[in-house]
Amino acid sequence: MKWPAAIALALGLAGCASTPLSYLDATSPIGGPIAELGWGLTAISVGVCIIVGILLLVAILRRRPSSAGTIGPVNDRTSIRWIGIGVAISTVFLLGSAVWTLVTVNIIGQPAASNTISVDVIGQEWWWGVHYNSSDPARQFTTANQLVIPVGVPVQINLRSNDVIHSFWVPKLGGKMDMIPSRTNVTWIEADKPGTYRGQCSEFCGLQHANMAFTVKAVSQADFDAWWTRQLAPPATAPDDPRLATFMTRCAACHAIRGTPAGGIVGPDLSHFGSRPTIASGLLPNTAANLASWINNTQTIKPGVKMPQLHMLASEIDDVTSFLEELQ
Ligand code: HEC
Ligand SMILES: [Cu+2]
Numbered sequence: 001m002k003w004p005a006a007i008a009l010a011l012g013l014a015g016c017a018s019t020p021l022s023y024l025d026a027t028s029p030i031g032g033p034i035a036e037l038g039w040g041l042t043a044i045s046v047g048v049c050i051i052v053g054i055l056l057l058v059a060i061l062r063r064r065p066s067s068a069g070t071i072g073p074v075n076d077r078t079s080i081r082w083i084g085i086g087v088a089i090s091t092v093f094l095l096g097s098a099v100w101t102l103v104t105v106n107i108i109g110q111p112a113a114s115n116t117i118s119v120d121v122i123g124q125e126w127w128w129g130v131h132y133n134s135s136d137p138a139r140q141f142t143t144a145n146q147l148v149i150p151v152g153v154p155v156q157i158n159l160r161s162n163d164v165i166h167s168f169w170v171p172k173l174g175g176k177m178d179m180i181p182s183r184t185n186v187t188w189i190e191a192d193k194p195g196t197y198r199g200q201c202s203e204f205c206g207l208q209h210a211n212m213a214f215t216v217k218a219v220s221q222a223d224f225d226a227w228w229t230r231q232l233a234p235p236a237t238a239p240d241d242p243r244l245a246t247f248m249t250r251c252a253a254c255h256a257i258r259g260t261p262a263g264g265i266v267g268p269d270l271s272h273f274g275s276r277p278t279i280a281s282g283l284l285p286n287t288a289a290n291l292a293s294w295i296n297n298t299q300t301i302k303p304g305v306k307m308p309q310l311h312m313l314a315s316e317i318d319d320v321t322s323f324l325e326e327l328q
Pocket of ligand 2: 205
């Protein structure tokens with residue numbers, strides 16, 4: 001696409017187009033038509049502004065006939081003809097834009113028929129619950145703040161909220177859709193290329209709205225199947241691991257780890273936390289050092305977050321940090 005790039009440059013938007021949250025260079029089956037529509041409507045608006053500006057200048061600079069000294073209702077035929085022409089041109093452009101928009105909405109509204117993967121995404125202040133569905137209950141599992149999807153396969157996303165209105169948006173992969181308490185909205189995403197795509201809550205939902213992000217990792221079908229199987233397996237922990245005991249007393253009221261007695265649902269499921277890319281919904285890279293500092297500094301790192309600052313002993317922090325990072 002050359003001409004949109006030229007316009008972007010002209011508008012000084014070239015920098016934005018390369019940021020991870022720009023929808024303008026999307027290439028997915030849903031993101032592509034949205035990006036084209038965005039560029040098209042921008043071009044039409046700029047064109048209309050230029051034309052109106054020129055006509056306005058002409059009108060201001062043109063000398064009036066000396067007879068037209070008074071202001072009153074327009075009743076000469078030429079003026080009325082120009083009004084008609086103006087209305088006609090506007091109608092054509094507006095109708096064209098409306099039809100283009102409806103066609104795009106229709107394309108992005110329909111998940112492809114071959115749709116086989118269905119994922120529930122549940123928004124809450126300020127993180128994302130993720131549940132992979134399957135007709136076989138033994139193949140379902142729960143994770144958080146990360147979606148893994150196979151390249152070239154449409155994935156149906158069922159959107160819900162546990163508290164206020166949030167909005168699901170992965171700019172490079174698909175349109176955004178609201179997550180509304182007590183109802184389920186359905187959308188879909190699909191990636192043409194492998195890679196990591198950033199998602200972001202796009203409906204203001206409180207103090208940490210800006211830090212409510214997630215990642216979508218698109219991988220080959222084989223890697224996806226392997227990932228799914230790994231997620232199903234309970235993480236390898238020994239029931240008598242003393243570190244699990246620390247986790248049980250300090251963290252399990254809010255966090256679940258499958259295959260252990262920890263079953264809290266207030267915070268994200270941590271069953272395979274070590275394999276996830278971030279901590280605190282996209283805020284920090286997932287490293288042992290960041291995890292250790294997160295546990296005792298939640299309210300400094302993400303003020304207002306619904307995880308209390310725990311004031312744990314250094315030895316306890318070491319325990320849960322090494323324990324969680326091993327949950328691959
Ligand atoms: C009162 C409930 C509560 C307790 C107790 C609690 N957490 Fe949390 N935790 C949360 C919530 C809620 C979040 C989501 C924060 C966000 O991103 O907005 C969270 C997030 C996290 C995350 C980031 C997960 C992700 O995918 O981004 C980690 C890791 C974590 N907690 C570890 C712990 C550990 C370790 C303990 C015990 C030492 C603990 N938590 C105790 C509620 C709790
Ligand atoms: Cu939000």
